[in-house]
Amino acid sequence: MEFKVNSKILEKTLSKIxxxxxxxxxxxxxxxxxxxxxxxxxxxxxxxxxISLKSSINVAADENLSLVVPARLIYDVIRSMEDVQINFxxxxxxxxxxxxxNGVYNISFSPSEDFPESPAxxxxxxxxxxxxxxxxxxxxxxxAMSKEDMRPAMTGTLxxxxxxxxxxxxxxxxxxxxxxxxxxxxxxxxxxxxxxRAISVLxxxxxxxxxxxxxxxxxxxxxxxxxxxxxRLIAEKYPAYSSVIPLENENILKIKRHDLLSTIKxxxxxxxxxxxxxxxxxxxxxxxxxxEDIDLGSNxxxxxxxxxxxxxxxxxxxxxxxxxxxxxxxxxxxxxxLHSPTKACIIEPGKKLEGEDIMLLLMxxxxxx
Amino acid sequence: MEFKVNSKILEKTLSKIxxxxxxxxxxxxxxxxxxxxxxxxxxxxxxxxxISLKSSINVAADENLSLVVPARLIYDVIRSMEDVQINFxxxxxxxxxxxxxNGVYNISFSPSEDFPESPAxxxxxxxxxxxxxxxxxxxxxxxAMSKEDMRPAMTGTLxxxxxxxxxxxxxxxxxxxxxxxxxxxxxxxxxxxxxxRAISVLxxxxxxxxxxxxxxxxxxxxxxxxxxxxxRLIAEKYPAYSSVIPLENENILKIKRHDLLSTIKxxxxxxxxxxxxxxxxxxxxxxxxxxEDIDLGSNxxxxxxxxxxxxxxxxxxxxxxxxxxxxxxxxxxxxxxLHSPTKACIIEPGKKLEGEDIMLLLMxxxxxx
Numbered sequence: 001m002e003f004k005v006n007s008k009i010l011e012k013t014l015s016k017i018x019x020x021x022x023x024x025x026x027x028x029x030x031x032x033x034x035x036x037x038x039x040x041x042x043x044x045x046x047x048x049x050x051i052s053l054k055s056s057i058n059v060a061a062d063e064n065l066s067l068v069v070p071a072r073l074i075y076d077v078i079r080s081m082e083d084v085q086i087n088f089x090x091x092x093x094x095x096x097x098x099x100x101x102n103g104v105y106n107i108s109f110s111p112s113e114d115f116p117e118s119p120a121x122x123x124x125x126x127x128x129x130x131x132x133x134x135x136x137x138x139x140x141x142x143x144a145m146s147k148e149d150m151r152p153a154m155t156g157t158l159x160x161x162x163x164x165x166x167x168x169x170x171x172x173x174x175x176x177x178x179x180x181x182x183x184x185x186x187x188x189x190x191x192x193x194x195x196x197r198a199i200s201v202l203x204x205x206x207x208x209x210x211x212x213x214x215x216x217x218x219x220x221x222x223x224x225x226x227x228x229x230x231x232r233l234i235a236e237k238y239p240a241y242s243s244v245i246p247l248e249n250e251n252i253l254k255i256k257r258h259d260l261l262s263t264i265k266x267x268x269x270x271x272x273x274x275x276x277x278x279x280x281x282x283x284x285x286x287x288x289x290x291x292e293d294i295d296l297g298s299n300x301x302x303x304x305x306x307x308x309x310x311x312x313x314x315x316x317x318x319x320x321x322x323x324x325x326x327x328x329x330x331x332x333x334x335x336x337x338l339h340s341p342t343k344a345c346i347i348e349p350g351k352k353l354e355g356e357d358i359m360l361l362l363m364x365x366x367x368x369x
Numbered sequence: 370m371e372f373k374v375n376s377k378i379l380e381k382t383l384s385k386i387x388x389x390x391x392x393x394x395x396x397x398x399x400x401x402x403x404x405x406x407x408x409x410x411x412x413x414x415x416x417x418x419x420i421s422l423k424s425s426i427n428v429a430a431d432e433n434l435s436l437v438v439p440a441r442l443i444y445d446v447i448r449s450m451e452d453v454q455i456n457f458x459x460x461x462x463x464x465x466x467x468x469x470x471n472g473v474y475n476i477s478f479s480p481s482e483d484f485p486e487s488p489a490x491x492x493x494x495x496x497x498x499x500x501x502x503x504x505x506x507x508x509x510x511x512x513a514m515s516k517e518d519m520r521p522a523m524t525g526t527l528x529x530x531x532x533x534x535x536x537x538x539x540x541x542x543x544x545x546x547x548x549x550x551x552x553x554x555x556x557x558x559x560x561x562x563x564x565x566r567a568i569s570v571l572x573x574x575x576x577x578x579x580x581x582x583x584x585x586x587x588x589x590x591x592x593x594x595x596x597x598x599x600x601r602l603i604a605e606k607y608p609a610y611s612s613v614i615p616l617e618n619e620n621i622l623k624i625k626r627h628d629l630l631s632t633i634k635x636x637x638x639x640x641x642x643x644x645x646x647x648x649x650x651x652x653x654x655x656x657x658x659x660x661e662d663i664d665l666g667s668n669x670x671x672x673x674x675x676x677x678x679x680x681x682x683x684x685x686x687x688x689x690x691x692x693x694x695x696x697x698x699x700x701x702x703x704x705x706x707l708h709s710p711t712k713a714c715i716i717e718p719g720k721k722l723e724g725e726d727i728m729l730l731l732m733x734x735x736x737x738x
Contacts, residue, residue, distance in 0.1 A: 073638060073667065080635045095666070102673065103632075105639070108666035263472075266449045269442060270474070297464070297477035298442065304471065 002089040003037065003061035007081040007100075013044060013055050014075045016227050019201045021071040022048040032068040034115045037061055045118060046071060051198050052118050054228040066112040069096055077105060119230055122216035127186055129166070129213065131224065135206040137168040137179050140328050140358060142199050146172035153236035156193040159220075160238075161186040169241060175321050176241055176361040177328070183355045191238055192220055198231030205229060245361060246344050249337035251310025253282055254350065257334045260289075261326040263302045264319060267291040270300040271319045277365055278319040282338075283312045291319065315341040316367040325360050341367070371458040372406065372430035376450040376469075382413060382424050383444045385596050388570045390440040391417035402443065403484045405435040414487060415440060420567050421487050423597040435481040438465055446474060488599050491585035496555055498535070498582065500593065504575040506537040506548050509697050509727060511568050515541035522605035525562040528589075529607075530555040540610060544690050545730040546697070547610075552724045560607055561589055567600030574598060614730060615713050618706035620679025622651055623719065626703045629658075630695040632671045633688060636660040639669040640688045646734055647688040651707075652681045660688065684710040685736040694729050710736070 014033070022030050025048065034045040043056040067090070077098070078086075087099040090109075098105040138157070146154035151173075158169040166184035170177050192215060194202075205224050212223040221230040267278045271291035281288040287306050292299040315338065325347055326334065333350030347360040383402070391399050394417065403414040412425040436459070446467070447455075456468040459478075467474040507526070515523035520542075527538040535553035539546050561584060563571075574593050581592040590599040636647045640660035650657040656675050661668040684707065694716055695703065702719030716729040 070665070073665070076638050077635060080631070080638065082631065103635070103669060103671035105635075105669040106667055262449070262451065266446060266472070266474075269445050269449065296439070296442070298475055300472060300474040302472035 001037070001061070001063045001065050002087065003042065003059040004085055004087050005042070005057060005059050007078055007084050007086055009057060010086070011075075011078045011081075013057055013226075014078060016055055016205060017044050017046045017053045018071060018075050019204065020046040020048055020051050020053040029068065029110070029114050030116075031071055032110065032115070033071045033074065034066065034068055034112055036066040036112070038064045045115070047116055047118065049116060049232075050195060051201060051229070051231045053201075053230075054118060055226050065090065067096065067109040068112050068115050069107060069109045074107060077107075119216075119219045119221075119232075121214050121219075121221045121228070121230065123214050125186075125215040127161075127166075127184065127213050127215070128210050129181070129184055131206040131209050131211050133181060134211055135203060137181070138199055138203045138206075140330065141168045141170045141177040141179055142196075142203070143324050143328055144170040144172055144175050144177045144360075145196050145199070148172070151236075151239070152234055153193055153238045156195045156234045157199050158238045159192045159194060160190070162189040169238070171239070171241055171361075174318065174363050175325065176244070178241075178245075178359045178361075180357040181355065182357065190215070193234035193236060193238055194220060194231055195234055198229075202229060202231075244344060245359070246339055246346065249339045249343070249346050251308070251313065251338040253287070253306055253308045253310075253336040253338060254333060255287065255304060255306040255336070257326055257329060257332055259304050260287075260334070261323070263289050263304055264323050264326060266300060266302070268319045268323060270298055275365070275368065276318045276320050277316050277368065278322060279314060279316050279367055281312075281314050282306070282308050282310075284308055310338065313338060313341060314367060315345070316365045317345075317362060318365055321362055325362060329358075329360065370406070370430070370432045370434045371456065372411065372428040373454055373456050374411070374426060374428050376447055376453050376455055378426060379455070380444075380447045380450075382426055382595075383447060385424055385574065386413050386415045386422045387440060387444050388573065389415040389417055389420050389422040398437065398479070398483050399485075400440055401437040401479065401484070402440045403435065403437055403481055405481070406430055407433045414484070416485055416487065418485060418601075419564060420570060420598070420600045422570075422599075423487060424595050434459065436465065436478040437481050437484050438476060438478045443476060446476075488585075488588045488590075488601075490583050490588075490590045490597070490599065492583050494555075494584040496530075496535075496553065496582050496584070497579055498550070498553055500575040500578050500580050502550060503580055504572060506550070507568055507572045507575075509699070510537045510539045510546045510548055511565075511572070512693050512697055513539040513541055513544050513546045513729075514565050514568070517541070520605075520608070521603055522562055522607045525564045525603045526568050527607045527610075528561045528563060529559070531558040538607070538610060540608070540730075543687065543732050544694065545610060545613070547614075547728045547730075549726040550724065551726065559584070562603035562605060562607055563589060563600055564603055567598075571598060571600075613713060614728070615708055615715065618708045618712070618715050620677070620682065620707040622656065622675055622677045622679075622705040622707060623702060624656065624673060624675040624705070626695055626698060626701055628673050629656075629703070630692070632658050632673055633692050633695060635669060635671070637688045637692060639667055641665075644734070644737065645687045645689050646685050646737065647691060648683060648685050648736060650681075650683050651675070651677050651679075653677055679707065682707060682710060683736060684714070685734045686714075686731060687734055690731055694731060698727075698729065 036043040042059045045054045084100045089097045095106040096109045160167040165182040168179045214221040272293040278291045287304050290301040331349030335348045337346040405412040411428045414423045453469045458466045464475040465478045529536040534551040537548045583590040641662040647660045656673050659670040700718030704717045706715040
């Protein structure tokens, strides 16, 4: 068995597959790539049993073969090479032999029987979305996934298909983000929950090009250029989030995002490390933002100009959450839609974009003064 | 008490002083800056008792005052501000009050009595060196300081003054670096050992401008622009390193640094994690470099062209040490001066620079085959 491949081409492919290799695992076989050579195509797989990645390279080879090689070692070796032609061959000794103009490298391989099978891709339900839109949805929503395993559904991102379009929803119980692409239409009403690790790996694989998504019962698969990325779905029911979204928040605060974010970053230094509380005292033309750390004896007050349509209101938030939300709104102006100091607040960008609708919800905290 | 200062000017000064604030300390007072206002000058100090940093800003203020403020908090607050004028004032409440156009910030301060005194600068012995030369000496030698506390002298950098010029020496017993600036002359023969932490902080403070160095019995002080940086010296005798430097290494191997470094980076992946051994088999026109990890069953061999003046030789090194040394030699070609497989090897850049002399020494390891 022998084939040749350019180091830089192989490096590019391996770099896309290696994110599925687990850093630590009780199953050492998962620390390997599966190399499958068939009909002149080298297919490379990796999986941590939750996600799996697969891609392929054309190589001139007659024989078929599959073997399992240490992923980190082979990736580091290929990456450390200049732009050279590499000849791969297998001798009787269970060694994969790489030969270049100046060097020879032998790497032990294992038989491929024990490598887990990739999940079969069910191609019955297919949708297409631009890589750019998918990446944007992840960038704007993923921060609000819950880090707590108590309610597994909330540790993932909900993809919800219905007549309104495709919705991305994340929540940790304190805040919620919902982004709708109205122009992505599918027939039926369905919900899929994608785990955090898959969302994070997916985000790095996405470019401008279109992505095909296949939806199965237990798995979701993304075809991104020459990469096939599958993830297990979270088999739980997503909380009925719609009922917590208030409809009667008629007091509108309009404020420059950059001004408020800059203030919030300073308030994070002054709010107490326990409560993380920041207070907004909102009146017609200005918001007085304040925070206090009683233990350290420090406090801060800032005044920001705004437009506000309602009655004067004092409302408290978690500084960190306000910071997260403002960081993920992509507009110069931001609207806070308020009802009262104890009811959920809706945050939206000042301008709506054609075909999409983003809404961020934040629960206030009880003011301790 | 009241004074005004621009946020960006203050940020720049604080950023130079904060490296002396310890990250963790059993003495909470050291987590503060000492602010001393005298005769219209705001002097800011920080120290961890080993190193101390001091700088000052002109402020329009009549009164004198000194107080101790939480270093990290005030630095983060100032850094988070736009380019604004800040008014500092002190009220009766032990609060430092910062006022800007839109904000008011109160920070508790402590009295300054408990803040440690800065060491007095003995100005009897002064030398001047360009910041660029001093930075270069640190960049090229600091990697070889010992990380082991068993022999405290070797955990620092030796500054040695004598008739040859100013020498910088570091060693951990396995390798040694000696850089001589022949044009820096001082009267007497003297040795000073500067601790690793001081070397690391110093490196970041240095620019192009000249640096004045004052040498005391227990402390060394550097004046770098408007910053005064003092460090405790290591009060130990430096090992008599000259006796280990061989004079009879007449077999010269001349090789392209980039080629060898590139090979060594791959050998680091194949050498066993215990021995880290790499073997050089040197002949007239080529070096065969090889490594093997018996546990993993992997090995690598590469061939690099060279010029070599001696008899064929097989010699072993620690891959990591060869990598460190090649990374710190600043030339396209590098010379290995060899005697035999068990004697120290001298490494030098291919070209010598006017007025300076750098020598790197590396102990071989016994080949295990």
